[in-house]
Amino acid sequence: MGGCCVSTPLENDQPPPQQQPQTQHVERKNDEVKNDEGFVNWPFTEFFLSDLTMATKNFSSDEIISESAEESPNVVYRGHLSENLGFVAIKRFKNTPWPDHEDLESHLFQVEAQDAAELKHKRLVKLLGYCSDGDERFLVSEFMPNDTLAKRLFHQKNMEWSMRLRVAYHIAEALDYCITSGFAMYDNLRANSVLFDKDDDACLSCFGLVREVTDYDPRPTGSVNTESVTYRFGTILVNLLTGMQTSPSHVPEMINGKDVTDLMDPNLKGKFSKEEATVILKLASECLQWKNRKSLISKEVVATLEALQAKNEVPSAEMVELAKRQDVASSSQQQEAEPLHEVPSSEKTKQQEEASSSSQQQQT
Numbered sequence: 001m002g003g004c005c006v007s008t009p010l011e012n013d014q015p016p017p018q019q020q021p022q023t024q025h026v027e028r029k030n031d032e033v034k035n036d037e038g039f040v041n042w043p044f045t046e047f048f049l050s051d052l053t054m055a056t057k058n059f060s061s062d063e064i065i066s067e068s069a070e071e072s073p074n075v076v077y078r079g080h081l082s083e084n085l086g087f088v089a090i091k092r093f094k095n096t097p098w099p100d101h102e103d104l105e106s107h108l109f110q111v112e113a114q115d116a117a118e119l120k121h122k123r124l125v126k127l128l129g130y131c132s133d134g135d136e137r138f139l140v141s142e143f144m145p146n147d148t149l150a151k152r153l154f155h156q157k158n159m160e161w162s163m164r165l166r167v168a169y170h171i172a173e174a175l176d177y178c179i180t181s182g183f184a185m186y187d188n189l190r191a192n193s194v195l196f197d198k199d200d201d202a203c204l205s206c207f208g209l210v211r212e213v214t215d216y217d218p219r220p221t222g223s224v225n226t227e228s229v230t231y232r233f234g235t236i237l238v239n240l241l242t243g244m245q246t247s248p249s250h251v252p253e254m255i256n257g258k259d260v261t262d263l264m265d266p267n268l269k270g271k272f273s274k275e276e277a278t279v280i281l282k283l284a285s286e287c288l289q290w291k292n293r294k295s296l297i298s299k300e301v302v303a304t305l306e307a308l309q310a311k312n313e314v315p316s317a318e319m320v321e322l323a324k325r326q327d328v329a330s331s332s333q334q335q336e337a338e339p340l341h342e343v344p345s346s347e348k349t350k351q352q353e354e355a356s357s358s359s360q361q362q363q364t
Helices: 049-055 102-117 149-156 161-180 229-242 248-255 274-289 299-311 317-341 345-363
Strands: 074-080 087-093 127-133 136-142 194-196 202-204
Touching (some): 049 127, 149 194, 161 274, 229 248, 248 274
């Protein structure tokens, strides 16, 4: 079997009643697949394994886009899934210890994926669909073209302070939305989970919202859970301060008793606000010590980070382009308006005569 399971027949081209719906092969441009909020207009879809196999060239290692894939329990591939979706990201669960109740577990996986697909926020990558075939499990999402926070921060090492504040705010915004929408858990939140879209805005991967049911083992209330969303958000804040990739369990001892200036990423070359960095470190410390099941990532935390990034706001790619167009238009209008300010020749003669008369009176 091939083609995706969902069909959207063309207008005025409906198939006969007995005919099975076929995959639509109409190429959609970016402005046609995005609505006003920037989300892909695509219904939650169950994909065939054959679709994903073809999209990833039989799960070729050349199409792997997840970092440290050999160490991760799951792998993410880039795939091209027909003209309807174009490039997508496909998460393949490597080790799925499904018990004897495979049908029940498959159903729970589908329900969790479908619930996650209902989430729509500008800072959250949209989940497009899933695939469940035997003991194989896959998730399919939008493809984010501009790398991960981990790659930019730990390898490229060229992220400015203002951009780090912007990332912190965007991810807090995404997590707050997920939590208030009933998704208080996130699997393995880390710098690799933060992706950058075409406008260079940070987005949270949707893959962490769907966990393997059999692997979930929450810690009891009263102990610090290094896998909790709050704790992991704290580690990301420390990553943004230090520029270093550190094991989550070692982050508390890394910052304990340290002055913020001693922790700061040397690649910043001192170009940061100590006052702002102190606020980030305080938030990180609170996240790393949080023991309550209720998330610390609240509206107040989002507001604090929003205020910090607003002082150092980095324009998006669209805003930069708009500013350039406005500058060009303003310059053009100014050039056209200049002749209107030229003094008429008769007025010039009158002004010259008055100036000459005034000069003669002064000399007398």
